[in-house]
Amino acid sequence: xxxxxxxxxxxxxxxxxxxxxxxxxxxMKKEALQIVRDPSSIxxxxxxPVILLFLFGYGVSLDTTRxxxxxxxxxxxxxxxxxxxxxxxxPYFATSTGFDRRQFEDSLVRGGVGGVVVIPSTFDxxxxxxxxxxxxxxxxxxxxPNTAGLVNGYVQGVIGNWVAQRAxxxxxxxxxxxxxxxxxxxxxxxxxxxxxxxxxxxxMALVGTLLTALVVARExxxxxxxxxxxxxxxxxxxxxxxxxxxxxxxxGSMTLCTVIAVFLFHVPFRGSVxxxxxxxxxxxxxxxxxxxxxxxxxxxxxxxxxxxxxxxxLPTFLLSGFLFEIGSMPRAIQLVTPLVAARWLIPSLESVxxxxxxWPVFHKSITIMLLYGGIFLALATRMSRKRVA
Amino acid sequence: MWTRLVALIVKELxxxxxxxxxxxxxxxxxxxxxxxxxxAATLEVKNVDVVILDRDEGASGGELARRIEGSPSFRTVTPxxxxxxxxxxxxxxxxxxxxxxxxxFSRDLVAGRPASVxxxxxxxxxxxxxxxxxxxxxxxxxxxxxxxxxxxxxxxVPRVVTRNWFNPNLESQWFMVPGLIASIALMIxxxxxxxxxxxxxxxxxFDQLMVSPLRTxxxxxxxxxxxxMVGCVHVTIYVLATIFIFDVPLRGSLLLLYASALVFLAxxxxxxxxxxxxxxxxxxxxxxxxxxxxxxxxxxxxATPIANMPVWLQAVTVINPLRYFxxxxxxxxxxxxxxxDVARNTAPLVLIAAITLTAxxxxxxxxxx
Numbered sequence: 190x191x192x193x194x195x196x197x198x199x200x201x202x203x204x205x206x207x208x209x210x211x212x213x214x215x216x217m218k219k220e221a222l223q224i225v226r227d228p229s230s231i232x233x234x235x236x237x238p239v240i241l242l243f244l245f246g247y248g249v250s251l252d253t254t255r256x257x258x259x260x261x262x263x264x265x266x267x268x269x270x271x272x273x274x275x276x277x278x279x280p281y282f283a284t285s286t287g288f289d290r291r292q293f294e295d296s297l298v299r300g301g302v303g304g305v306v307v308i309p310s311t312f313d314x315x316x317x318x319x320x321x322x323x324x325x326x327x328x329x330x331x332x333x334p335n336t337a338g339l340v341n342g343y344v345q346g347v348i349g350n351w352v353a354q355r356a357x358x359x360x361x362x363x364x365x366x367x368x369x370x371x372x373x374x375x376x377x378x379x380x381x382x383x384x385x386x387x388x389x390x391x392x393m394a395l396v397g398t399l400l401t402a403l404v405v406a407r408e409x410x411x412x413x414x415x416x417x418x419x420x421x422x423x424x425x426x427x428x429x430x431x432x433x434x435x436x437x438x439x440x441g442s443m444t445l446c447t448v449i450a451v452f453l454f455h456v457p458f459r460g461s462v463x464x465x466x467x468x469x470x471x472x473x474x475x476x477x478x479x480x481x482x483x484x485x486x487x488x489x490x491x492x493x494x495x496x497x498x499x500x501x502x503l504p505t506f507l508l509s510g511f512l513f514e515i516g517s518m519p520r521a522i523q524l525v526t527p528l529v530a531a532r533w534l535i536p537s538l539e540s541v542x543x544x545x546x547x548w549p550v551f552h553k554s555i556t557i558m559l560l561y562g563g564i565f566l567a568l569a570t571r572m573s574r575k576r577v578a
Numbered sequence: 579m580w581t582r583l584v585a586l587i588v589k590e591l592x593x594x595x596x597x598x599x600x601x602x603x604x605x606x607x608x609x610x611x612x613x614x615x616x617x618a619a620t621l622e623v624k625n626v627d628v629v630i631l632d633r634d635e636g637a638s639g640g641e642l643a644r645r646i647e648g649s650p651s652f653r654t655v656t657p658x659x660x661x662x663x664x665x666x667x668x669x670x671x672x673x674x675x676x677x678x679x680x681x682x683f684s685r686d687l688v689a690g691r692p693a694s695v696x697x698x699x700x701x702x703x704x705x706x707x708x709x710x711x712x713x714x715x716x717x718x719x720x721x722x723x724x725x726x727x728x729x730x731x732x733x734x735v736p737r738v739v740t741r742n743w744f745n746p747n748l749e750s751q752w753f754m755v756p757g758l759i760a761s762i763a764l765m766i767x768x769x770x771x772x773x774x775x776x777x778x779x780x781x782x783x784f785d786q787l788m789v790s791p792l793r794t795x796x797x798x799x800x801x802x803x804x805x806x807m808v809g810c811v812h813v814t815i816y817v818l819a820t821i822f823i824f825d826v827p828l829r830g831s832l833l834l835l836y837a838s839a840l841v842f843l844a845x846x847x848x849x850x851x852x853x854x855x856x857x858x859x860x861x862x863x864x865x866x867x868x869x870x871x872x873x874x875x876x877x878x879x880x881a882t883p884i885a886n887m888p889v890w891l892q893a894v895t896v897i898n899p900l901r902y903f904x905x906x907x908x909x910x911x912x913x914x915x916x917x918x919d920v921a922r923n924t925a926p927l928v929l930i931a932a933i934t935l936t937a938x939x940x941x942x943x944x945x946x947x
Contacts, residue, residue: 244876250886251705298913324737331742332912334750335621341740342712370697370711383702490861507618514706516625518618536671539702550670
């Protein structure tokens, strides 16, 4: 076998370009047939992406709409009723009204309500007496800090609006002062708009790394990879024969996901199709390279699948800034995130969908991803050659 | 029957501990999950970058900007002088929020006209942006209130006093780490069961087991009990880490937590047996476990609340065992959940366990006969 791989390149040089291209085409055809005929490839490349996209599109949502809250009127005076009505009118809350906070305490423990707003019995008299700021107490279920923060913000918003409205009615304009905010790129504040593009990155990581690692590791396990190495095919050609079909498959999954994202989930698409394919293609190289490297290093389906999940799926999910803010992580973890290829893909992908083409950002991301891809592919080529020799 | 069963359980545990692959499964993912999830998986928003465009002709704008610089939530507060630079900072993701203070801010404030600033936010990260908006809005209103008070322009604006129950400082680890107890139990229970049966099937030793004097239900019990035991060990390690490493308060009873954990593990093992009965190879078993685990985790309230899902999907989560045990794990730790509430969340688990275990037993009988 040693001889075969040593004479491979020499034999190759003797071949005409046409013959080489034909050989490569034959290899790719073989891979493509294998993909089409293997149910698990189809499962990972087309069924899994759709399932994941649906889960992220429908199941994962950070939009706290219509939180159930209790509004406690300690004494039902006109002004406190007015404020309670403001809560009832708010689209963010589904309110139930009570007259004692103890009514809601059990419910707060059980998770029946997410918060309780207590309007004190002195509310009216404090509102009318100058110089005494009335206090509204808000009890929030802090178990889920993110929801608690949002609920708290919405409560402040409802009270702020109510005050502003009253101020306009009574001509006390200074009370209207404050901040006014505009959310760019996503004015409806739909978390789905950034979760769906992010899940496309996860799908590509799965197809690129997990599927490639699994399939190629199986070939190593069964010895068919070494059988291929014994043929005059060079290891570069062999890897190229693997990369190209899975590259096409990855772009296919991405296209499927984009179509679902735009037409079913109505995620805006403000960039260009060319930019979408450019950043996706740049990401697929490191993803595929990683898959090939894992399979060449482990040569075992089980280990390969575990390694692929741990080094590709999990980091893409957790360390890419897709769901969790990188800036809020501990410094040591923040320093690791630039090594995750998906961390460069996600901002570009989100921009293609929500902002438009931002080539300065894309150029940088694409360069870095191509660099990682080159390193992974070079390592994978070396690893495959060395193992056989 | 008992000696046979014990022998089978001992054999299962030995196989699990001696096989290097299963040792990897037992050690690596739990450790990685504990470290990565508890530290990285946070929806908190800290260390954010903002830019400020202060066009105020008076001094108030500068004072407000200094207040924002003084807030610990922000990593960098960059002053800019050109709206185009501000736009670019948001576009390219260098800043999550930008504040623009208009030229008449000081004048309006003094004259008692509505003085307001504009906050522009990066909606590509709408969740984080919303929280940042909250921080900035609070600073602006408190600044305006202070200014009004100093000048005796008192407007009666109600103060909002917020108390966060169960987690007063809104620590995200208090939310994430008890949840990990539930998710590790799911993962271990599922994978250990899934692998043990599919390995025997792949090696052909499952048929040998079938022709041994062991009865089908004994084999099933022998396959179901070891993962439950291993799952309990992992739950214990995670409970200890939650209490001693992450300092999460334990307000309820551990006994209730363990009782619920046992039922949950039984339900999970039932699912694992079901998956492995359907798969011919370990590969398929792993894929099957993965296909169950990802939706189960995403639709459990582990990272994002069930209440945010569309109503039809909320109805689907009723059959998700993780959802119930997650509520118990968080409830026992943070809320001091009482027996009645734990029981209310465990009852569906009993039902799910009964269904999955019966289904698995049925599938095994059918496959072997």
